[in-house]
Amino acid sequence: MSTAAYSTNVSDRARLILQIHRRKKKPGQTMGDDGNEPVIRLFEETLRTGKEPSTEDIWRYAGALTRVGRIPEALDVFAYCVRPRSNSPNLTQSTWLSELLEKMVSCLNHIEIGPRPNANKESSPTLTSEQESTEPSGKKRTLYQREREKGPTGCCFGCCGCGGVFCYPVTLSCGHTFCKRCVRYKEGLGYSCSMCGQKHTFSSQLVVSVIIAELVEKLWSNEMEAAKLRTEGNALFEEGNCEEALRKYDESVTLGGAPWNGCQPFLTLSPDPMTKGGTLKQGTAYSQNPHEFESMSEDETPDDALVYSNRSLAYQRLGRAEEALRDAESAVTLRPKWAKAHYRRGAGQRSLGRVEEAFISFLLCLCLTSEPQASPIISEVTKVLLSVLKLCSPGAGCKLKRPQGPRDEDSDPSRQEDPSDAGGSQQLVKPNTRLRHLWERCLSEAKKLKRSETVEFLRVKNDVKRGDFDCPLCLRMYWQPITTPCGHTFCKSCLERSLDHNPECPLCKGPLDLFLAKRDWKVTQFLEYAMQTLLPEEFEERMKIHEEELRNATGFQDMPIFVCTVAFPSVQCPLHVFEPRYRLMMRRAMESGTRHFGMCSPTSDAQGFSGVGTLLEIRDIQYFPDGRSVVDTIGAKRFRVLTRGTRDGYNTATVEPFMDMPPSEDMLTELKKKHDEVREEAERWMEGVARSTRDNIHLHFGSMPPVEPEYWTLPNGPAWVWWVIAILPLDNNAQLAFLHMSGMEKRLNALLRILGYLGDRNGNI
Template identity: 35%
Template sequence: MSVLHSDSGRFFIPDDLGYKMEWDEEDSIDHQLLILQKADAFASQNRLKEALDLFSVAISYGPMRPEQLSTLVDCVLRNFKVAYSTETDKTTRSKKHSDREDPGDKFCCPGCYRFLSEPVTVTCGHTYCKRCVQRELYSKCKLCNNDMGTRCGSGHPHRTNVILSGLLEKWFPDETKVSKVILEIEDLSRRGCYEEALLLSSNMIESDPGEVLGRICRAEAYAGLKQYNRALKDLEELCLQSPSWPEVYFQKGKILQKMGCTNKSLQVLLQCLALDGDYTLAKKEVEKIVYDLVSPDCEKVKEGLQEMAQGSSPRPRSKAMEADGQAKAPLLPHSSHHKERCDAPSPWESEEQSGLSWATLLRAPGRLGGSGAEEGLKRVSSAPQLGRQERGRVPLKRKLSFSETEPSAVHRGGNKYKKQGDTGAAVDCTPAPCREAPADLVEASDFECPLCMRLFYEPVTTPCGHTFCRSCLERCLDHMTQCPLCKDNLKEYLATRNYSITQFLDGLIKTYLPEPHLERHKMHVEETEEFSDLTKSVPMFVCTMAYPTVPCPLHVFEPRYRLMIRRCMESGTKRFGMCISDPQKGFADYGCMLQIRSMHFFPDGRSVVDTVGWKRFQVLRRGMRDGYNIADIEFLEDAKVESEQGLVKLRELHDQVYKQACAWFQNLKSRFRGQILQHFGPMPERETDIQATPNGPAWCWWLLAVLPVDPRYQLSVLSMMSLRERLAKIQQILAYLQSIHNE
């Protein structure tokens, strides 16, 4: 691909797909967007050289956000993974998770595989340690790949799960104590109390040399005190002990960045992303670094390059550089104001050893419009690119680790690590056995819902950290928008309606209390089956007249009807009865079953329920359940006309009344017709077989619903089981309305 060219103030990018982008120099905003789109396309196709070219030009048009280079970072990472995996898979695959807890341990955090301390339940229902959630290490859940996010409806988005926290502290007091100390150390570091954090972390390591998090905390404290070499020493030991733990590499990359070793920091951060591509913080840092690398006006980098170029020793020139006629520049300058420096050579210092040199990336074009910019673009276009096998790319052959250049190189053997010249005992990295809850400490009373006082069934944790049965919580939120225990505001949580089951707690109940859970499950099934009977104890909505096949939208806001509708949905029937009110009996003797088609919820818990009429019924017995009416019912069907002569007369009457109905509707004022059509839809077509359904022709019910008639009169028509009588009644109504219109 040919890169940008200038010609009298107009620029274009010839496209290998057969078209070109062209613009005037003045219109820079739209042009930057076009260039970014094209650059993203090249990066998605793994064409790094072209993508680099265009990203550099896009930045020259104006400031950008580092996250806009996300596709470029993904492209670099894909190529890095190819080289990284071939070199390190053999040494780390057999040791995966050996540096951490056994991932099969149910009491381990799914993010860091450490003990599940200060458990926090996220929106998807999975539980992580508070440390992982608080640091926002991952954007997606490791178990279900859903967005982690923060819990809605609470001023404290990282509140611990009260039930689980109490259980873990009861079952594993030693691990809980250590976890609290680690959280205390990290809190000290966040507040800038590095000396206190260093003292606590050092004491922890002395008492337990194998505590990995203690070393990370100490490294952070060292970095806060600008003792970078000591911090790197701790992290180097962790890289050997924990070769597959991304956080170790992230912390190391951050410290290298503070030391001014940006290129080495980038490599280590890429190594972190190669282990976990969803490590959010590492990706953000890589985006910032790459943004600086491709920025054409990064004067600090340019000056540093010149200084390093003057003091660097001669190096072999690559073919790409010889063709360009330019001497190779060093990778990145070191910051001169740091107390400690990173003097080890970078594994990427030779273009012949790697598919990409960051020095080449730094020679991005300057501002458009001059020969210098065009020359810079030519130099970029001549750089070798990753992912192009036909260009003879040589994969990375050296382990991208700072430990390569340190004198304390290690010898790897089996699943133990030993420093050269160290006569002490090797570090045993054999994973600890899976934890099990002490049998004598498992009590069913610890798993009781505070609302129903029964064993949790489908436990749900609110943003404030309290847990309830899902059905219990939903019933409670029907009446108020506060947590039943702490009165915390749950309006936002109610609005999302994301009542995800707390998987960890549900798993503990099934594992340690199988018999009580089975009994609770049977009880729930029996209750659900009772709700699913369409003739016994059918829920009744006392509101308005409803008819078969006719839409009946409802606004549900009363707590009792919220519960009723929810039970209809959970039982799977999605049906309930609709009757009009009766002063003596509570509701009428006849009604229509409605079928739920869809529901739309409002943030405050109200809902609009779209229903349509299904079957008519007669009430046999009445009752109450949890505040709403129920009834035993019997469905109604039209009596069919068997004789041929009777069927002919019935059809004649049907056609006559249908014509009268059409004429009445057409004679209505246009605004009335519009309102009817908007609410009930168009009038159904005349049916060929008028006795095909138990309820008769659909147009009769549509007409009955729109006629301006007293509901009691409509109810009498609804209860009729003879189509002839129903047609006669409708005919009388139409004749009466016509006479009024003539007057």
């Protein structure tokens, strides 16, 4: 068999092995060691036969090493594949390079910051499915996912779209705030929030958030002017006028904050004996302390990373690579976890011929980029990876090492063992020291990036007063601020109470029918963060006041009372809530987490409601578009009313829970006998009820509950007794009499008399 035919046979066998393992793997399971280790062994067996493998076999071998996470060895083999006089990579081989790149990004994203216990410091870390770090929930999180909530540049005070100071801020219903120009949407398609992914549709033009616009104007007036200059520069750049755009960017840097004045960038070049160029090391302005810049002088105040990034691109277009790289490094220093800053730096380094440094920058960019955005970048970075491999590839005369099989007993005893073959897997390609050192640098920079903290460039220079964050309805500091589509902001509870009476904005009287119908209100993140950061003591005080109000509104000391009907323990009680006072009561019960309230029947005397009632627990609430709701509740325990009062329009009471007196041992046998007798009578009466009536009972109250084990120990007795009382044709006074009874025997006797009376009437109700 010829060498070409043998190699083709090996390649076909490798494909067959992978196909078999792909069929065996479960849905959602990735291709791991099981499917690729046989391919690696098959390739090594090919070399033992003395046959020269084809170029395709070598590429396939490198791809198998990649999939099992042996990245350093994969780099060695890929560099061998692109050595001089070898065939240029085709489309399939470029796909293998993309796989290598994605595996490297995955390894950097999930690498541990600290040293692993019992780890071999001399060996390069590799990635396997067991070593990938996960969150407590079991889901893996990348650097991009961990930093996403801070915005594209990590600035919590800036726009969630561009990361800069707000220019005409608009707040979406998901609670995130953007510059108006950053919310780009198409008619009929809507807009997906870049922070949370929520889809938004707009029935009218976006309106500026009034309170946020006022705060930005007061706190960051210079930054706003700098942002306008940057926007003008962007427009000039899009027109192709790069020189004028640079002038605008320079003015923006001068106005928003002085240049860096020699401050070291995030990553700088220093001599490295392992490379011809340099290596990357941590600069002085790159810190793990988010407050380091507070000690700087005014002329060293950090600026907006956006303007440095944009100016770097303008320099790049003009062919001024050194200046482009300088601005890109400043952007990385300001926002070390901003993907675009690393991309700009990589572009500048590549223009200067520093391919290895450019590859590290691009790799960090991919780590900080979401998967949909990374797709076009991977194709470009793959080309850079190919350039790095060619730069570090061995000479044209490099040969593969033949793996030695088990030595036969009759083999030449004088043959010396190869020390590199002892104690582990054999290296088929000589380790590429330069590539392995480059991979170590990638791992090191990823660890530095994970430890870094983003410095907030929008620092408050003016005094902030508590009155800047006052709700226009309650005149107190905002609590859970909600911004309406008309641009006004209120406390969540204040807005809900206002909408209970009228579905209009309390200030401008604009219609809020759709806003009320969705009820998908999220706290305005910018205001929440601003209050926590700028007024921490006042925010803490406001939180305590809110918690105290909730406790007072839902506890037994001042329990809210729904005056409507007689409810019973263990029996469901659906309610249609439409009055504003009871809407408020339901919200407070849900917000406090207690999810309960008292139910009493109305009376004609001055007291207003009965002296005994039932505590109802909320199981579910379904809202209608106009604010009404259907509340699914079930009785929990009985209580006696001690004192009465009112709160915000609804009744309240100080209550005392009570329960059945447990039966004595000598009375237990008689009680069980009475229980069984009443149960049989109740079932007999139900069988005599008309079918239509019985169906309605089952529809509203469900089926008769089964008998609980040791029912005599329950605080309210067996549930089926209350179910029967609820469906009997009794007036309120008779039902309240049952509710007052604190002994199960007395309740059973009364129920037996009523069932006997109804039975004499043939169950007609």
